[in-house]
Amino acid sequence: MQRITVTLDDDLVEELDRFQREKGYQNRSETLRDLARAGLSQRSAEHAQGACVAALVYVYDHETRALSKRLANAQHDHHDLSVATLHVHLDHESCLEVAVLRGQSGEVRHFAEHVIAERGVRHGQLTVIPVNVSHESHPHGGAHSHPHSHAHVREAG
CATH class of the missing domain: 3.30.70.1150 (ACT-like. Chain A, domain 2)
Structure with a gap:
């Protein structure tokens, strides 16, 4: 794990602390880690192909x-x-x-x-x-099988 230093304006720190309290994070580091992960995950999904x-x-x-x-x-x-x-x-x-x-x-x-x-x-x-689409044929509730597609959610990261 690495330690970094970040400078934030007072209003942003207030908002971050309020978010931390509302969500029950133990400290700012945990809060910032989760917010960074969420932002990177969103960015990844926004640029995903397929x-x-x-x-x-x-x-x-x-x-x-x-x-x-x-x-x-x-x-x-x-x-x-x-x-x-x-x-x-x-x-x-x-x-x-x-x-x-x-x-x-x-x-x-x-x-x-x-x-x-x-x-x-x-x-x-x-x-x-992002999803992976597969084309499958299997029965639903009856004996007759029919082809259709399934969208399987891709795992993040």
């Missing part, structure tokens, strides 16, 4: 001219990536959508960036989970 499953979460103003239609059309145009969408009315102007996506990481990221960049989309976040 197949993935993902959740695209975004909030948009449904009053923005034709935005709802453009978002629906984007989902239809990328139906090969779209698994499911949850739509929630937050208030009189705002809607939250969660789109579950499955496909090649680059295509999923490109689609998410397009959605988030739409005028009227206020917040957007993509969570990518």
